[in-house]
Amino acid sequence: MGDGILVVICDGLGDRPVKALKGATPLESAVRPNMNHLAGRGVCGIMDIIAPGVRPGSDTAHLALLGLDPYKVYTGRGPFEAMGVGMEVRPGDVAFRCNFSTVNDKMEVVDRRAGRIKDRTDELARSLDNWEFEGVKVYFKEGTEHRGVLLLRAAGLSPLVSDPDPHEEGVRPHDCVPKTPEAALTARVVNAFVKRSHQILNEHPVNKERIKAGQKPANIILPRGAGLMPHLPTIKERFGMTSAAIAGVALVKGICRVAGMELIDVKGATGGLDTDMNAKAEAALKALECHDMVLVNIKAADLAGHDGDFRLKANVAKRIDKAMGALRKGLPSDVHLALTADHSTPCCAKDHTGDPVPLAIYGPNVRSDNVKSFGERACALGGLGRLRGTDLLPVLLDLAGRTQKFGA
Amino acid sequence: MGDGILVVICDGLGDRPVKALKGATPLESAVRPNMNHLAGRGVCGIMDIIAPGVRPGSDTAHLALLGLDPYKVYTGRGPFEAMGVGMEVRPGDVAFRCNFSTVNDKMEVVDRRAGRIKDRTDELARSLDNWEFEGVKVYFKEGTEHRGVLLLRAAGLSPLVSDPDPHEEGVRPHDCVPKTPEAALTARVVNAFVKRSHQILNEHPVNKERIKAGQKPANIILPRGAGLMPHLPTIKERFGMTSAAIAGVALVKGICRVAGMELIDVKGATGGLDTDMNAKAEAALKALECHDMVLVNIKAADLAGHDGDFRLKANVAKRIDKAMGALRKGLPSDVHLALTADHSTPCCAKDHTGDPVPLAIYGPNVRSDNVKSFGERACALGGLGRLRGTDLLPVLLDLAGRTQKFGA
Numbered sequence: 001m002g003d004g005i006l007v008v009i010c011d012g013l014g015d016r017p018v019k020a021l022k023g024a025t026p027l028e029s030a031v032r033p034n035m036n037h038l039a040g041r042g043v044c045g046i047m048d049i050i051a052p053g054v055r056p057g058s059d060t061a062h063l064a065l066l067g068l069d070p071y072k073v074y075t076g077r078g079p080f081e082a083m084g085v086g087m088e089v090r091p092g093d094v095a096f097r098c099n100f101s102t103v104n105d106k107m108e109v110v111d112r113r114a115g116r117i118k119d120r121t122d123e124l125a126r127s128l129d130n131w132e133f134e135g136v137k138v139y140f141k142e143g144t145e146h147r148g149v150l151l152l153r154a155a156g157l158s159p160l161v162s163d164p165d166p167h168e169e170g171v172r173p174h175d176c177v178p179k180t181p182e183a184a185l186t187a188r189v190v191n192a193f194v195k196r197s198h199q200i201l202n203e204h205p206v207n208k209e210r211i212k213a214g215q216k217p218a219n220i221i222l223p224r225g226a227g228l229m230p231h232l233p234t235i236k237e238r239f240g241m242t243s244a245a246i247a248g249v250a251l252v253k254g255i256c257r258v259a260g261m262e263l264i265d266v267k268g269a270t271g272g273l274d275t276d277m278n279a280k281a282e283a284a285l286k287a288l289e290c291h292d293m294v295l296v297n298i299k300a301a302d303l304a305g306h307d308g309d310f311r312l313k314a315n316v317a318k319r320i321d322k323a324m325g326a327l328r329k330g331l332p333s334d335v336h337l338a339l340t341a342d343h344s345t346p347c348c349a350k351d352h353t354g355d356p357v358p359l360a361i362y363g364p365n366v367r368s369d370n371v372k373s374f375g376e377r378a379c380a381l382g383g384l385g386r387l388r389g390t391d392l393l394p395v396l397l398d399l400a401g402r403t404q405k406f407g408a
Numbered sequence: 409m410g411d412g413i414l415v416v417i418c419d420g421l422g423d424r425p426v427k428a429l430k431g432a433t434p435l436e437s438a439v440r441p442n443m444n445h446l447a448g449r450g451v452c453g454i455m456d457i458i459a460p461g462v463r464p465g466s467d468t469a470h471l472a473l474l475g476l477d478p479y480k481v482y483t484g485r486g487p488f489e490a491m492g493v494g495m496e497v498r499p500g501d502v503a504f505r506c507n508f509s510t511v512n513d514k515m516e517v518v519d520r521r522a523g524r525i526k527d528r529t530d531e532l533a534r535s536l537d538n539w540e541f542e543g544v545k546v547y548f549k550e551g552t553e554h555r556g557v558l559l560l561r562a563a564g565l566s567p568l569v570s571d572p573d574p575h576e577e578g579v580r581p582h583d584c585v586p587k588t589p590e591a592a593l594t595a596r597v598v599n600a601f602v603k604r605s606h607q608i609l610n611e612h613p614v615n616k617e618r619i620k621a622g623q624k625p626a627n628i629i630l631p632r633g634a635g636l637m638p639h640l641p642t643i644k645e646r647f648g649m650t651s652a653a654i655a656g657v658a659l660v661k662g663i664c665r666v667a668g669m670e671l672i673d674v675k676g677a678t679g680g681l682d683t684d685m686n687a688k689a690e691a692a693l694k695a696l697e698c699h700d701m702v703l704v705n706i707k708a709a710d711l712a713g714h715d716g717d718f719r720l721k722a723n724v725a726k727r728i729d730k731a732m733g734a735l736r737k738g739l740p741s742d743v744h745l746a747l748t749a750d751h752s753t754p755c756c757a758k759d760h761t762g763d764p765v766p767l768a769i770y771g772p773n774v775r776s777d778n779v780k781s782f783g784e785r786a787c788a789l790g791g792l793g794r795l796r797g798t799d800l801l802p803v804l805l806d807l808a809g810r811t812q813k814f815g816a
Contacts, residue, residue: 365424365756367433367763367785383785385794387460394461398762405760406458407465407478408485408505408633408659 002241002402003363004335005293006284007392008327009065010320011058011252012302014344014357014376018310026301026310026347027358028375030317034325035360035374038339042362044371045384047392049343053354056389058302061342062255064389066295068232075159076227077251082149084254085141091231094157094186096223098140098148099165100124102216103198107172112165113146115216120206121148124218127200128193136189140221143250144271150193150223158183158228164194165222173222190223197221234260239402241292246280248272252297261295271299273316277323285330292402297342298323305345313347328362336363336399338392339374359384359392365399410649410810411771412743413701414692415800416735417473418728419466419660420710422752422765422784426718434709434718434755435766436783438725442732443768443782446747450770452779453792455800457751461762464797466710469750470663472797474703476640483567484635485659490557492662493549499639502565502594504631506548506556507573508532510624511606515580520573521554523624528614529556532626535608536601544597548629551658552679558601558631566591566636572602573630581630598631605629642668647805649700654691656683660705669703679707681724685731693738700810705750706731713753721755736770744771744807746800747782767792767800773807 015025022029049056049064059077060070078095089095100121102111121142128140136154143149160179166172176190198220201207207217235243237260245256246264248271253263266283268276280296287294298320304313324339331337339362344355358379360371369383380386387395397403423433430437457464457472467488468478486503497503508529510519529550536548544562551557568587574580584598606628609615615625643651645668653664654672656679661671674691676684688704695702706728712721732747739745749765766787768779777791788794795803805811 365754367425367788368431369785369788381789383454383788385454385788387794391460394459394762396461398461398463401757403461403463403762405463405465407468407482 002292003400004288004332005396005400006288006331006335006337007065007293007295007396008324008337008339009062009295009297010301010341011297011299012305012343012345012352013317013341014355015305015310015313016346016348016355018347021310021314025376026313027317028377030314030321032317032321032374034321034328035339036372038324038328038337038362039360039374039379040372041368042360043366043369043384044358044360044379044382045387046356046376046380047340047359047387047389048354048356049389051388052356055352055354056343057352058249058342059251059255061389062252065342065392066235066255066259067238067390067393068259069390073230073232074227077225078149078159078227079229080227080251080254080258081143082151082254083257084250084252085143085149087139087141087149087151089151089229090153091229092155092157093229094152094159094226095229096150096190097225098150098221098223100146100148100218101220101222102218103173103220109166109169109171109173109222111216112169112222114218117146117218121218123206124201124204127204128197128221131196133189133192134185136185138189138193146218147250148221150221152186152189156182157186159226161187161190161226163224164190165224167224173220194221194223232258235293236260239397241402243293243295244287244291245295245297246283246287247297248275249297249299256295262291273300273303275300277319278326281323281327284327288332288335302345305347306350308347308350310347334364336361336365336396338396340392356386359387361396361399363399410700411808412696412740413804413808414696414739414743414745415473415701415703415804416732416745416747417470417703417705418709418749419705419707420713420751420753420760421725421749422754422763423713423718423721424754424756424763426755429718429722433784434721435725436785438722438729440725440729440782442729442736443747444780446732446736446745446770447768447782447787448780449776450768451774451777451792452766452768452787452790453795454764454784454788455748455767455795455797456762456764457797459796460764463760463762464751465760466657466750467659467663469797470660473750473800474643474663474667475646475798475801476667477798481638481640482635485633486557486567486635487637488635488659488662488666489551490559490662491665492658492660493551493557495547495549495557495559497559497637498561499637500563500565501637502560502567502634503637504558504598505633506558506629506631508554508556508626509628509630510626511581511628517574517577517579517581517630519624520577520630522626525554525626529626531614532609532612535612536605536629539604541597541600542593544593546597546601554626555658556629558629560594560597564590565594567634569595569598569634571632572598573632575632581628602629602631640666643701644668647810649810651701651703652695652699653703653705654688654695655705656680657705657707664703670699681708681711683708685727686734689731689735692735696740696743710753713755714758716755716758718755742772744769744773744804746804748800764794767795769804769807771807
């Protein structure tokens with residue numbers, strides 16, 4: 001049947017040399033005996049998650065790392081956000097990532113995150129959920145903090161529409177404009193939904209209380225990132241394996257749910273800088289007892305990269321290393337572990353870049369190489385050479401004895 | 409016109425670290441001064457024969473190494489087996505690899521290899537050859553030992569049928585079932601052929617004599633591995649080169665024949681563990697005198713890998729090395745030699761895996777690198793990096809001055 005597979009994805013961990021770190025990357029500058037142990041006994045390489053020089057999103061990156069070509073299945077983040085917040089999503093649905101936002105009387109956006117609203121968005125969301133317009137079913141659900149998801153269901157919808165979210169403040173929300181004639185209905189429904197969201201939310205008791213308390217009202221929904229839910233076979237269907245994912249972030253959770261992975265909630269695993277990485281490591285080991293493959297996403301390094309804080313990022317790497325210590329000590333001897341990132345988020349760029357990410361594969365069947373440490377440059381000299389993100393799962397499946405022979 | 413090319417394919421030579429060999433692979437543990445000479449003066453790399461993590465068959469692997477994309481031309485092994493045993497095969501023919509097998513009175517398979525029958529299968533085969541059913545021409549020819557090939561010729565045949573061979577003993581042969589409506593005729597012919605093979609072979613004098621001698625009768629033919637003969641341009645048509653192949657195994661011979669290569673029979677080259685590798689090397693040097701490109705397949709390492717016998721495999725590597733000594737000493741100075749494998753057959757897996765194979769290219773035009781020995785891990789650090797199987801022939805053609813410029 002095959003052996004176990006554990007994939008640890010340190011979100012945004014890859015970086016570029018930092019002068020103030022004497023030319024090291026944050027990862028290279030971190031004390032990381034456990035990562036180095038895995039790299040030293042394993043086989044290393046670098047990966048272009050999508051292709052050389054292509055900047056991946058966390059969603060397209062995770063699709064690739066799960067063996068799915070994002071150019072074939074990805075139109076936008078919406079449906080994966082919807083899966084991540086637990087909505088039912090069907091092939092053909094079009095979904096949008098949304099913000100609860102604040103507009104003033106002139107309909108100008110004064111806060112794209114409604115004062116970083118944290119509470120009672122579920123009550124606001126319920127007032128918008130389960131509507132119908134021109135035969136299109138409209139669903140809305142809150143995410144964490146100021147986030148939410150709009151989902152449209154009907155035959156003939158299209159994700160080829162512009163974002164109502166203007167992506168800046170001080171201006172009015174944009175009209176949702178169809179990019180092709182086939183997207184006209186989708187655009188009409190979105191515009192009607194945004195208008196209605198303002199009408200309902202502006203009068204909502206939760207917002208009246210927020211204004212009384214000196215807080216900004218969450219009085220409009222601004223959608224963006226339209227995407228069409230693709231038909232996707234599950235990991236079980238593709239490889240006959242059971243699988244589980246441990247992730248704090250809704251988008252990554254959504255990708256994993258779409259791939260048919262069971263989502264495991266871990267207390268203290270927030271998807272933030274304060275996330276309990278050891279709890280994730282322990283949960284991963286436990287999950288391996290009853291799943292063939294387990295994926296763990298640790299988000300914190302990406303956040304430090306977006307903030308451009310290389311010292312914080314180096315510190316995050318050190319904390320991840322401690323979790324890797326727990327992981328490797330408890331790892332069953334027949335499991336192959338891949339330690340990698342979903343993309344680089346260099347502190348100098350404060351955003352994802354196309355720089356390749358380091359990869360170490362550790363386990364009984366690997367041809368270990370001469371690499372002694374886990375870092376962007378050390379791994380580039382490893383025995384795996386340079387792979388693509390979509391290669392990772394086939395390579396792991398083969399090491400775990402889970403592939404079919406092509407030919408005789 | 410260009411220089412000569414010699415491709416030496418050590419079938420299944422790639423492996424994984426073996427604990428009992430102090431973590432070396434069988435190849436790495438072998439005394440191999442001649443391979444090391446080629447690697448040390450040549451340029452090295454690793455190759456994913458099909459793609460990272462994909463387990464190749466010997467047939468799909470050789471197609472790739474001859475520059476043909478197996479995903480485009482391969483439906484099953486049948487037609488290549490047919491070519492390998494010397495049958496005439498035309499595009500559109502559907503062929504099956506078969507076993508001479510033994511069934512009892514209840515039609516249960518008691519021996520899938522008919523007591524490993526060795527002799528007089530030509531007489532049995534003749535009794536089944538050249539038949540017709542529902543307008544389909546039916547041909548049958550024996551292979552080595554218990555092997556044979558069934559070939560069907562008509563318009564509108566399909567390889568999308570299930571195997572009558574149950575792949576286990578103690579059960580009845582399976583019905584050949586069409587996987588699509590278009591394959592219905594093919595399935596009917598196969599079922600009629602299997603039934604007829606039992607009727608004829610059960611009464612055949614050769615089998616009566618076998619029973620008398622206490623041997624199992626070869627009283628049924630069990631087909632498997634249906635494949636459609638593709639339209640394939642020859643190496644001559646593709647590259648304007650004459651080419652020859654030296655191989656002991658019918659399947660590899662068949663691939664080479666399909667690619668338009670002349671097959672050279674070498675006395676003592678059996679395709680088995682006892683094969684005379686030096687004879688193959690000498691034949692290759694001789695063939696280079698009158699062919700632009702010569703391919704040599706040496707099967708023995710694959711057999712040791714399938715048996716899981718790492719000491720035997722290391723010994724095979726040592727024997728191959730001696731043949732490489734003869735080869736390199738007699739090699740014309742303008743010939744580029746590629747030393748590689750068609751896939752890994754790790755002793756721990758006892759089957760083909762997707763692990764990349766080592767590659768060394770030796771000859772006047774290569775950019776030699778720092779690799780000093782021929783091994784899975786040493787070559788991974790070489791100047792060729794990580795290639796695909798379909799890249800090998802273009803690289804060799806270019807070194808030999810045999811490629812066309814793309815552009816101006």
